[in-house]
Amino acid sequence: MGVAKYIKNEKDAIEEVIYQSGIKVKPSYGPKDLExxxxxxxxxxxxxxxxxxxxxxxxxxxxSRAWTTRQYTGFGTPAETNARFKMMIAHGQNxxxxxxxxxxxxxxxxxxxxAKGEVGRVGMAVDSLKDFEIAFKDIPFDRIGxxxxxxxxxxxxxxxxxxxxxxYGYPKEKISATPQNDILKEMIGRGAWIxxxxxxxxxxxxSIEYAVKxxxxxxxxxxxxxxxxxxxxxxxxxxxxxxxIARAYIENVxxxxxxxxxFVGGFSFNLNVYGxxxxxxxxxxxxxxxxxxxxxxxxxxxxxxxLFLRGLFGGGGSxxxxxxxxxxxxxxSYYALAAALGGAQTTALCSFDEAFTIPTPRAAxxxxxxxxxxxxxxGLRDTVDPLxxxxxxxxxxxxxxxxxxxxxQKIKDLGGMINAVSTGAIQSEIANQAYAFExxxxxxxxxxxxxxxYAEEDEPEVELHEYNETWAKDQIASVQExxxxxxxxxxxxxxxxxxxxxxxxxxVMPCLVECCDAYATVGEMTGVFRxxxxxxxxxxxx
Amino acid sequence: MTQKKIRVLLAKPDLDGHDRGAKVVALALRDAGMxxxxxxxxxSIDQIVNAAIQEDVDVIGLSIMTGAxxxxxxxxxxxxxxxxxxxxxxxIGGVIPKQDISKLEDLGVDGVFPGGAQFDEITTSIKKMIAxxxx
Numbered sequence: 001m002g003v004a005k006y007i008k009n010e011k012d013a014i015e016e017v018i019y020q021s022g023i024k025v026k027p028s029y030g031p032k033d034l035e036x037x038x039x040x041x042x043x044x045x046x047x048x049x050x051x052x053x054x055x056x057x058x059x060x061x062x063x064s065r066a067w068t069t070r071q072y073t074g075f076g077t078p079a080e081t082n083a084r085f086k087m088m089i090a091h092g093q094n095x096x097x098x099x100x101x102x103x104x105x106x107x108x109x110x111x112x113x114x115a116k117g118e119v120g121r122v123g124m125a126v127d128s129l130k131d132f133e134i135a136f137k138d139i140p141f142d143r144i145g146x147x148x149x150x151x152x153x154x155x156x157x158x159x160x161x162x163x164x165x166x167x168y169g170y171p172k173e174k175i176s177a178t179p180q181n182d183i184l185k186e187m188i189g190r191g192a193w194i195x196x197x198x199x200x201x202x203x204x205x206x207s208i209e210y211a212v213k214x215x216x217x218x219x220x221x222x223x224x225x226x227x228x229x230x231x232x233x234x235x236x237x238x239x240x241x242x243x244x245i246a247r248a249y250i251e252n253v254x255x256x257x258x259x260x261x262x263f264v265g266g267f268s269f270n271l272n273v274y275g276x277x278x279x280x281x282x283x284x285x286x287x288x289x290x291x292x293x294x295x296x297x298x299x300x301x302x303x304x305x306x307l308f309l310r311g312l313f314g315g316g317g318s319x320x321x322x323x324x325x326x327x328x329x330x331x332x333s334y335y336a337l338a339a340a341l342g343g344a345q346t347t348a349l350c351s352f353d354e355a356f357t358i359p360t361p362r363a364a365x366x367x368x369x370x371x372x373x374x375x376x377x378x379g380l381r382d383t384v385d386p387l388x389x390x391x392x393x394x395x396x397x398x399x400x401x402x403x404x405x406x407x408x409q410k411i412k413d414l415g416g417m418i419n420a421v422s423t424g425a426i427q428s429e430i431a432n433q434a435y436a437f438e439x440x441x442x443x444x445x446x447x448x449x450x451x452x453x454y455a456e457e458d459e460p461e462v463e464l465h466e467y468n469e470t471w472a473k474d475q476i477a478s479v480q481e482x483x484x485x486x487x488x489x490x491x492x493x494x495x496x497x498x499x500x501x502x503x504x505x506x507x508v509m510p511c512l513v514e515c516c517d518a519y520a521t522v523g524e525m526t527g528v529f530r531x532x533x534x535x536x537x538x539x540x541x542x
Numbered sequence: 543m544t545q546k547k548i549r550v551l552l553a554k555p556d557l558d559g560h561d562r563g564a565k566v567v568a569l570a571l572r573d574a575g576m577x578x579x580x581x582x583x584x585x586s587i588d589q590i591v592n593a594a595i596q597e598d599v600d601v602i603g604l605s606i607m608t609g610a611x612x613x614x615x616x617x618x619x620x621x622x623x624x625x626x627x628x629x630x631x632x633x634i635g636g637v638i639p640k641q642d643i644s645k646l647e648d649l650g651v652d653g654v655f656p657g658g659a660q661f662d663e664i665t666t667s668i669k670k671m672i673a674x675x676x677x
Contacts, residue, residue, distance in 0.1 A: 102557035102608065106584070114586070117610040118557055191559015191583045231562050318562075322658065355657075356639065357609055431565040438566050442660055451658065464639075467609055538582040542568055 003275045003437075003446060019279045021236035021403045029391035037398040044289070044398065048384045051296070052289040054397065056343050057308040061384030066375045067339075068346040070147055070312065071364050074099030074124035076471040077478070078135035081124040085139060087361060093368055096139070097147035097312075097348055099123035099358070100157075105192045107153045107526025110475040119472035122358060123149070126157070127479035128519045132164035141165045145176035147222070147312070152194040153526045154181035155203050159512035160522075162215065176217040178268060181207055184245045185224045187421045187536070188430065189231030194526065197422050199533035203508065205252035210509035212263045219268040221249060222312070229272040230318045232434025235283045236400060238272060240407025241426070243294060244417040250299065260299035261306060269311035273335040273342075274319030280335075281387060282396040283404075284313060284342030289397075290404055313344035320355045324450035325462050328352035333370050340380040341387055347371055353462055360465050424539030431541060479521060486519040494518045495528055502532040548672055549599040553581040553590045555606065555614050563635060563657060564605035570661040576668070587614065591621045594630060600672055606636040612645060619650050631671045635659065 004025075007016040017025040026033070046052065049059030058064055071088055073096065074081045085096055100123040103115035109127050110119045119125050124135060136146075150157045158179045165175045183200035186193040193200060204221060211220040223246050225238035233241065246267060253263055271287070273280055291309040295301040316335040320328040332349045339347045349367040351359035359367070374380045387393045414420040421427070440446040447453050494515040501511045508529075515525050552568050554561055561583060568578045579597050581590060594602050606614055611634055618632065633653040634646060643654045653667045 106557050108557075114557070117613045118608060121610065122558075122608055186559070189562070191554075191561055192557075193559070232566075322656075356637065431562075431569065434562050435566045435569040438570075439661070442662075540580070540582070541565075542572070542578055542580050 002448075004279070005440075005445060019276055020234040021279065021283075021400060022234070023279070023396065023399045023403065025278075025396075029395055031391065033391055033395045037395050039394050039398060044394070045388060051304060051307065052292040053308060054285050054289040055385035055388050057288065057310065057345075058384070061343060062340070062375065062381040063384065066381060067344050067371070068095040068145070069093045069368055069371050070095035070097040070346055070348045071351075071367055072097045072099050072149065072315075072348055073364065074101075075122075075358055075465070076120040076124065076468060077475050078124055078126065078131040080120075080471065082135050082137055082139075084361065084364075085135070088364065088368065089139075089144065091365055091368055092372055095145050095147065095346060098135075098149060100148075100150050101125045102192070104522055105150050105152065107156070107194055107522055107530070109521050109523030110472065110479050112523055119475050121467055125471070125475045126160070127475070127521045127523070128482045129160055129163050129167070129516050130478065130482050130519065132160050133167060136164050136168070141168065141170040141176075142174045145178065145217075148177055148179040151180050151183050151186045151190075151192055152200065153203075153522065153529070154179040155207050155508055155512055156516075156522055156525045158207055158211075158215075158218070158220065159509060160516045162513055163516040172215055174217065175215065176219075177215070178219040178222050179207065180224060180270065181221045182224045182245065182270075184248060184417055184421055185227050185242075187538075188241070188426055189227040190224075193536055195529060195533040196536045197418055199529070200536070201248060201252050201418065202505075203529075204249050205256065206507045206509055208249065208253050208263050208266060209256055209258060210507055211266050212258065214509070218266065219310075220266050221246075222268050222270045224270040226270045226272045226315055228430070229274075230315075232430045232437060234433070235272075235275060235279055236403035237407045237430075239283060239287045239290070240404045241411065241417070242269060242271075243291065243404075244408055244411040244420075247294075248417045260295065261301045261303065264295055264299070264301055265303075265306040265308075269309055270315075271311055271313045272315055273313055273338045274316035274331075277334060277338050278393065278396060279400070280338040281341045282393060282400040284311075284338075284344070285385075285393075285397045286400040286404055288343070290401060310345045312346040312348060313339040313342055314346075314348040315350050317350040317354060320350055320352070321448060321451050322355040323455060323459065325352050325355065325459075327450050328355065329366060329370070332367065333374075336370055336374055337380075340374050343385060353464055356462070356464050357467075358465050360463055362463070422539065424541045427539070428541040482519055482521070490518040491515070491520050491524070494520055495524055498525065498528045499532060502529060548576045548601065548668060549579070549597065550576050550601040550603055550668070551579045551581065551590070551594045551597055551599040552603045552605065553585055553593070554583045555585055555587060555590060555604055555618075556608075556610065557584060558606070558608045559583050560607045561605065563607075564603075567603065567605070567635060567661075567664065571665060571668070574661070574665040576665075587617045587621055590618065591625060591627070595625065595627065599630060600675075601631045601633060601668055603633045603635065606634060606638070609637065611636065611638055612642060612649070615646055615649050615651055629675060631668070631675060633664075633668065635664075
């Protein structure tokens with residue numbers, strides 16, 4: 001049932017339960033189980049806010065501060081997106097999570113022939129600083145942080161964010177941006193990669209190194225187990241792979257002469273909430289502990305704050321169904337509960353209509369309300385880590401920890417994450433799992449309500465977001481006007497410098513900020529990288 | 543009588559990188575005895591058509607999640623026509639709204655399989671359309 005395997009007897013009683021990560025669940029738990037897994041309060045949990053932070057990174061959890069809500073938002077032109085940002089903020093949202101269209105994510109300008117049909121479709125189109133000026137107009141940069149869902153050219157967008165903040169009078173020390181910037185997970189899932197692996201990782205390293213010195217409130221990398229899971233990985237793999245990806249970035253930055261202590265505080269996580277409720281909660285608790293341990297024991301990080309696994313736990317996209325779409329509202333509520341019981345710092349939900357397309361304002365607002373109800377109404381702020389001490393949850397958390405370690409070891413055996421991605425070993429493993437999962441759904445071994453159980457013939461129509469062709473026209477006119485009116489000599493000079501800096505292996509960030517200030521376009525800046533770095537060729541896994 | 547293996551080219555056109563569906567279908571068709579070539583991500587329609595001709599496939603399958611399926615299908619079918627390719631079937635999967643299925647079929651797409659389509663249904667349809675083409 002759900003994503004776990006249930007073996008039943010002829011009377012429909014459950015005889016065996018096996019979670020996605022491979023953990024078998026017993027009918028009941030007691031003190032003996034804790035003994036068996038070697039549970040030790042001080043070592044495994046400690047009080048909330050104490051190392052290894054299994055229970056929480058803060059002593060009082062949501063009592064001292066509720067989670068930050070950041071619905072993934074962006075479509076059409078920057079003007080449309082700005083209006084939606086303001087609507088969400090007016091309804092209580094306290095962070096932004098910017099969705100970019102595919103041309104922007106792939107570093108193409110809106111008038112590039114390859115962008116045809118995609119401008120403003122799955123996110124906001126951004127070509128130059130002018131678009132950020134419109135998108136972030138009247139947004140209080142010092143109070144509202146922004147997640148920037150972009151990876152291959154995240155450096156460009158981080159630079160542009162700094163440039164627009166400056167334009168609106170906010171010093172770079174005050175702004176808080178979280179570019180997703182996790183290129184290795186793009187290569188494993190999601191697919192918005194451009195450059196070969198080593199160059200992709202170098203750009204991630206550049207942004208981390210730059211942020212340490214120049215953007216102290218920004219989190220330059222968000223490690224996204226989320227998309228790896230969406231591609232078919234188990235919860236244990238989701239965490240294990242994220243940590244091994246983090247290791248690849250850490251090693252890149254350490255090679256530049258920085259100490260992990262100086263920069264790992266800028267790492268945050270984006271993790272998935274769909275699936276079996278208990279497995280997710282155990283996953284979050286085990287992940288917090290393992291991350292702190294890895295940083296402390298393997299990288300010598302000592303300052304407690306730097307050991308925190310801070311994360312956006314949310315989304316749940318692959319749990320949502322097109323069949324009986326209103327069920328997704330209910331499903332997402334439980335996913336959000338998993339995030340809250342797992343101690344998320346930040347959250348967001350996929351909206352109920354997102355199995356079809358990007359959400360309508362009504363659907364986006366329903367997601368926000370779902371999150372608000374948990375914090376303001378149901379009691380999730382009452383006490384920190386309310387499930388602590390449960391025989392079941394503590395046993396499961398220990399077992400999950402062991403499973404995650406196993407997955408990390410497998411990557412080490414493959415020669416590390418960069419190697420595992422370059423050879424396609426990891427993509428192949430995940431594709432096979434996704435296939436097995438789909439077969440399980442099709443032969444009713446796994447249950448999805450409304451899909452392979454309690455399905456209905458006639459589905460009610462839902463109102464959906466519609467793509468407006470004029471957005472592309474407007475955006476193309478806008479970028480062409482920028483090119484006509486900017487100081488071309490400045491742009492050419494900056495782009496030349498960017499090319500040199502890229503070739504010389506210097507940090508590209510300062511030069512990217514100059515390029516953005518001069519209204520160089522996303523396509524031009526990414527184009528320089530394309531020329532210098534080339535493009536990645538996926539390994540063939542079939 | 544030994545039957546020739548059905549050859550399928552699966553492709554992800556343009557910029558979208560969500561390839562879980564494409565990969566899963568590739569594995570299912572392979573298990574059903576077909577020969578699969580997967581183009582990988584970020585392919586232009588020209589690249590897809592060229593690969594299909596080069597591999598001499600029986601079926602081109604596109605996986606599209608972005609909502610741009612109608613314009614992509616039009617371009618692909620147009621290109622095939624221009625190359626005088628008339629013996630390849632075209633199938634499309636992904637996030638395809640119900641009301642667009644008949645629109646795609648009217649354009650000349652041989653099979654539309656929105657997310658959630660059963661593997662059996664996909665393989666049976668492919669075999670049927672190949673048999674009909676052969677007649």
